Amino acid sequence: MFIIECPYCGPRDQSEFSYGGQAHISRPTNSEALSDQEWAEFVFIRDNPKGLFAERWNHAAGCRKFFNCLRDTATDKIYAIYKMGETPPQIDAPELKTPSGEPAFGSGNDGTKVAVDQTAGKESA
């Protein structure tokens, strides 16, 4: 679970949003000329990367507007939020060390561990 910053309403819990799948998929304009294989590509086949992914979200329990999001699917870290129709910003996301992004032999997915800043809050205390 993570916080999503709606570009219209501000940061909200992920459970307020509904998922819209991969972003920047456009319907083919020459549909009558497409082969069955090309149609299947458009209808069924999506990128499914372990890493940076451009996707759509809808603030279903808020403003109900769609927007785009650049998220790392290996860590759920959100790198950018931008409005529909805009081009995705350039991001320097860290490369995964191995395809699974996990330690070769370990207790699960290190990529998912939440980084806790040990110094946070200490100065004011």
Place this chain on the structure above:
Amino acid sequence: MRQKYSAFRLFREGLRGHKGWKPAWRDAEPKDRYDAVIIGGGGHGMATAYYLASEHGMTNIAVVEKGWIGGGNAGRNTTIIRSNYLFDESAAIYEHALKLWEGLDRKLNFNIMMSHRGVLNLAHDDGEARMLKRRVEANRLNGIDSEYLDAKQVKEFCPPIDISPDARFPIIGATLQRRGGVNRHDAVVWAYARAASALGVDIIQNCEVTDIKTEAGAVTGIETTRGTIRTPRVASVTAGHTSVIARMAGVRLPIESHPLQALVSEPIKPVMPCVTMSNAVHAYCSQSDKGELVIGAGIDAYLSYTQRGGMDTIEHQISALLCMFPQFSRLRMLRQWGGIVDVCPDASPIITKTPVKGFYINGGWGTGGWKATPGSGHVFADLVANDEPNEIAAPFTMERFYSGALVAEHGAAAVAH
């Protein structure tokens, strides 16, 4: 070389301080070259290796696993077994698996703790009841045991369930498959590993595949974290990461990866005599032999490889469970986990060869791969050995997405996705 397990053996070892047991299977070192390499040491991968060796005589093969065998989705599921699927194609493959489950412990000489305790699929409204009755008839036409129970019969079969008509989602009936049930996931993986290893299969753990090498459109080998392995055949059985592996060979698939969460309660005395599943309010529940309630639900909606998922899904899962079993409200939950499932647009698996010669894929089982483990391995071994899908596997090739002959099993898959 493999030890035979028996009551006598257990008794004898009991008298000798259990010092005579040998490791069940060899933890092998990778060789330079194999006739075939299976990527993924889960249930399906181990079953594939076993049937390749035992039925197709391919013994110079290896299973490579990035972690330890059975440490992935095989150890992260709710172990429910059933075959009450609606369409003929699905019924054929899941019934094939269920028939193999029925004799598996004797065949592999390993106690997989198979318990045919019955699976209830609950109906909460008239529309759902009609669909379930239709499925009962479809099952019977396919020779699969299936019956419809009214609410009173449901209560008799599963006493802890709440069938009061004023419930938020009243239970008006259910289908019952008596041959359905649960088993022990680790035991299944170990049983197949032991049998495959005895036939000469190398099981290589701690070995992650980082690349698939191709030449002139055919597989030549794989790169791993433990060196290069040359092989003309690579079979991917990596649930959750099928797309990641397929991309190494340049193959795109209609698969999305989502977290699927489950949790177990503290152990309690026997209370649940069967498996219950509810598609509408959405939770499924059984009791393990240790006494824990094993509770599953639907997938998290968003694409993710993080093995945890969101708290809101657990909330839905628990509230759904309490709709059916109010008395569980004071139970404490011991632990929660998420596994990554490959979800296909039609909720059916992909068992296919690919445009890359020698590269085969078995994946996309979505939320219901466990029940298919022996059947999946059996038909996939057939495909890898003969380069053609057999009659059971043929409807599940990639072709269906181009031809439109989908096997749309969202209803019978019984998990919201």
